Amino acid sequence: MQVTETLSDGLKRGYSFTLPGKVLDETVTRKLTEAQPEVEIKGFRKGKVPMAMLKKQFGQRMMGDALQESIDTALREHLEQTGHRPALQPNIEMANGESWKEGDDVVVNVSYETLPEIPEADLSDLTLERLVVPAEDSAVDEALGSLAANAKSYEDRAEGEAAQNDDQVTIDFEGSIDGTPFEGGTAEGYPLVLGSGSFIPGFEEQLIGAKVGDERDVTVSFPAEYGAPHLAGKEAVFKTKIHAVKSGKAAEIDDELAKRYGAEDLDALKAQVSERIGAEYQGASRAILKRALLDQLDKRFSFDLPPTLVEAEAEQIAHQLWHEEHPEEHGHNHGQIETSDEHRKLAERRVRLGLLLADIGQKAGVTISDQEMTQAVMQQARNFPGQERAFFEYIQNTPQAAQQLRAPLFEDKVVDHIVSGAKVTDKTVTKAELEAAIAALDEA
Structure with a gap:
C-alpha cells in the first residue's frame, strides 16, 4: 500500500x-x-x-x-x-x-x-477556595414551615365570609365557547385553591370575594399556546357555582407532622431536613468550586482545536439557547439557527476543557465502574415512570446515549482527582452569600 x-x-x-x-x-x-x-x-x-x-x-x-x-x-x-x-x-x-x-x-x-497534543498539566500549584455553609437552625425552621404549609388542612369559613386568596373553594363549573359546551370543560365538586395557578389565567382571580351559594360567570381566554389546538386562543365562559369556602391552616410542627413525612418523630424529621439542606449547600458549593477550577484551567492552557468539533459545539449551544428563548417551540422545525462569535467563543472553551480533562483523566487512570454507570442509568430512569425497563434497554442498545450519561460522570471524577491534589481552603459563608455566588455563575 x-x-x-x-x-x-x-x-x-x-x-x-x-x-x-x-x-x-x-x-x-x-x-x-x-x-x-x-x-x-x-x-x-x-x-x-x-x-x-x-x-x-x-x-x-x-x-x-x-x-x-x-x-x-x-x-x-x-x-x-x-x-x-x-x-x-x-x-x-x-x-x-x-x-x-x-x-x-x-x-x-x-x-x-486530528486531536491536538495536550500540554503536560502540572497542577500542583493550583489553589482553590471551597465555600462552607452550616445548616443553620433558621434554615431548618424555614424548611419545616414549608412542610407544614404543604400539609395544611382546610376548614369552612364562617357563614357569609367571602373567599380570599389562598382559600379553597369547592365549585361546579360548565365551560362553553360561543354558547356551546366543550369536552373537558365541566366538573362537579372540584376543590380549587385560589392563587394556585392551576386553572386558566384569570379564572381564580374572578372567584375572590365569592360566597357559598354564589353563581358567577367566569370569562377567560385560553392561552395561544394551549395544548388543545381547538381551544387555543379562544374566549370561554364558565358558569360556576360555589358550594364551599374554606381557609387554609398550616399543620402543627410536631411529631404528627413528622410521621406524615415518614419520620419517627420531630427530632428525626429535623435531622433529615438538616441533612438534605447540608447536601444542597454542598452541591452548590461544589458547583462554584468546579467553575473556579475550570476558569483557572482555561487560562492556563492553550492549544489548537479541531475546527469541526468547535463548530458542532457552537451549533449545539446556539440551538439550546434558542429553545430557552422560545420555550413554546418543542419541535425542531425552526430552520437554521445562526451561530454567533459568542457561541463560538463558548464552544472553544468547552472543547478545550473537554479535551484537557479527558487527557488528564486518561493519564490518571480515571474510569467509570459498571456500578457507577448502573446508578446513573437508574437515576435517569426515574424520569420515565412506568418505562424504566424500556429506558434501560435504550441505553444498552444506544452507545451514543450511554456515552452522554458516562461523560459527565467521567468529568466529575477527573475534577475530583484534580481537586484532591490542589491546595483547597475552606471559607465559611452564609446562605445568602452562597446564593449570591451561585447567581454570579448564571450571569457569567
Missing part, C-alpha cells in the same frame, strides 16, 4: 491511499477459499463448487468486503504509525470509483482532523 500526504494544515490531514489491485484479488480469493467448504450450489456437491463459479457467483460481493477490509486495515495501520487520533470519523472517498475495474489499483482519499 502506498500512502501520500495531500494536506497538512494545522490539525487537518489528508492522505491518498493506493491499494494494489493484486492484493484485493488475493483477498477475494482467500475469502472464497475459506467459504468454499460450506458452499452448495445446484449441480455440485457441498464443498465442490469450482473457484471460477464461486468468483462469478460471489466475487462482486466479496470484492466489496475485501475493499472495506483493506481500507480499514490500511487506515488502522496508518493511525498507529502516525499516532494521530481523529477528532471525528475520517472521511473516506474512492478517487477512481467510477472508472475502476477489477484488477486495477484502488485510490482512496482519506481526510480527518
Whole structure:
C-alpha cells in the first residue's frame, strides 16, 4: 500500500491511499477459499463448487468486503504509525470509483482532523477556595414551615365570609365557547385553591370575594399556546357555582407532622431536613468550586482545536439557547439557527476543557465502574415512570446515549482527582452569600 500526504494544515490531514489491485484479488480469493467448504450450489456437491463459479457467483460481493477490509486495515495501520487520533470519523472517498475495474489499483482519499497534543498539566500549584455553609437552625425552621404549609388542612369559613386568596373553594363549573359546551370543560365538586395557578389565567382571580351559594360567570381566554389546538386562543365562559369556602391552616410542627413525612418523630424529621439542606449547600458549593477550577484551567492552557468539533459545539449551544428563548417551540422545525462569535467563543472553551480533562483523566487512570454507570442509568430512569425497563434497554442498545450519561460522570471524577491534589481552603459563608455566588455563575 502506498500512502501520500495531500494536506497538512494545522490539525487537518489528508492522505491518498493506493491499494494494489493484486492484493484485493488475493483477498477475494482467500475469502472464497475459506467459504468454499460450506458452499452448495445446484449441480455440485457441498464443498465442490469450482473457484471460477464461486468468483462469478460471489466475487462482486466479496470484492466489496475485501475493499472495506483493506481500507480499514490500511487506515488502522496508518493511525498507529502516525499516532494521530481523529477528532471525528475520517472521511473516506474512492478517487477512481467510477472508472475502476477489477484488477486495477484502488485510490482512496482519506481526510480527518486530528486531536491536538495536550500540554503536560502540572497542577500542583493550583489553589482553590471551597465555600462552607452550616445548616443553620433558621434554615431548618424555614424548611419545616414549608412542610407544614404543604400539609395544611382546610376548614369552612364562617357563614357569609367571602373567599380570599389562598382559600379553597369547592365549585361546579360548565365551560362553553360561543354558547356551546366543550369536552373537558365541566366538573362537579372540584376543590380549587385560589392563587394556585392551576386553572386558566384569570379564572381564580374572578372567584375572590365569592360566597357559598354564589353563581358567577367566569370569562377567560385560553392561552395561544394551549395544548388543545381547538381551544387555543379562544374566549370561554364558565358558569360556576360555589358550594364551599374554606381557609387554609398550616399543620402543627410536631411529631404528627413528622410521621406524615415518614419520620419517627420531630427530632428525626429535623435531622433529615438538616441533612438534605447540608447536601444542597454542598452541591452548590461544589458547583462554584468546579467553575473556579475550570476558569483557572482555561487560562492556563492553550492549544489548537479541531475546527469541526468547535463548530458542532457552537451549533449545539446556539440551538439550546434558542429553545430557552422560545420555550413554546418543542419541535425542531425552526430552520437554521445562526451561530454567533459568542457561541463560538463558548464552544472553544468547552472543547478545550473537554479535551484537557479527558487527557488528564486518561493519564490518571480515571474510569467509570459498571456500578457507577448502573446508578446513573437508574437515576435517569426515574424520569420515565412506568418505562424504566424500556429506558434501560435504550441505553444498552444506544452507545451514543450511554456515552452522554458516562461523560459527565467521567468529568466529575477527573475534577475530583484534580481537586484532591490542589491546595483547597475552606471559607465559611452564609446562605445568602452562597446564593449570591451561585447567581454570579448564571450571569457569567
